[in-house]
Amino acid sequence: MNRWFIAIACLIVFAGCTKSNDIATNVQKQAAIDDQKLADFIKANNLNAVHVGAPKTDTIGVYYVIEDPGTDAALYTTSTSVTVSFTAKYINDNGTETQFTSTNDFNPSYVLGATIKGWQLGIQAAKINKGGRVRLLMSSRYAYGPYPQSQYNLPANSILDFDIKIFDVTN
Template identity: 35%
Template sequence: MTKLKHLLLLVCIAGCLTACEKDFPVDNHDPIAQFTTDTNAIRAFVTKNDIATKKDDQFGMFYQIIAPGTGNIEYKSTTQVTANYTGRLLDGTVFETKNGAVFTMGGLIGGWQIGIPLIQKGGKIRLLIPSFYAYGNRKNGPVPANSVLDFTIEITDLQ
């Protein structure tokens, strides 16, 4: 009986030690390579769909100002933005549409923080956002990891 207990104890210890050696996923994500992939996908998308965009030289993000809006708000991280928007993936899948959404600039994804200040109240912009300035290599709700996002945003109020 003692031998059986020792054998069972040895099996349990071995099982515990084996469990400790599990392979955890290693993040081999290369943000520079992903940014290049995203940029190429955006270029192909705008060419295929004949969208006149500009590329921000500093951040490498593509945008189209549909209407500049009026005013002279100097955006800060505390600026409150009210907007109507639709977010799509490059395949056309709509993942979110909201009207009258209220945000604080500092709480927005990087792509919005870069693009929104290009327009004023009443303005409308289309942002093609590389994954780096969106959700990166993380899935976010219906948005898969490493997704380029296509937002059409209309600013209805700024405070």
């Protein structure tokens, strides 16, 4: 009886280990797919995109393009509130883009630490001043990952492209 209990316990433990390795493997596979799609998109569109983090030694899948640096200096932390307008698109498998949301004439405010990770990393790295505009390109792992956003008709593992205008920065 004791041997059967130990054998079953071992099977459960090893089965659990396999699943966690499968998750890690899937995350790594998706990261490689995203990184290649982002690199191809940046090259095909001749974008002067800056990689957040150390180039070629970092796995951060976030890039920024400063469209307008703005005029009034701003300091960003995770507790900073930003008032913005933006247009958001996702990059399709064929390299085209589909817009999934826009603020239009509404300028919402967000606490930076409560936004998706791509915004947190990209806005802080770009150091855009008030009145400036930045374009953020991010892999799915820095956006919504494997979770589709049905309210936006946004597929799982979407690579996102945000065009963001910074109106105000409050610390």
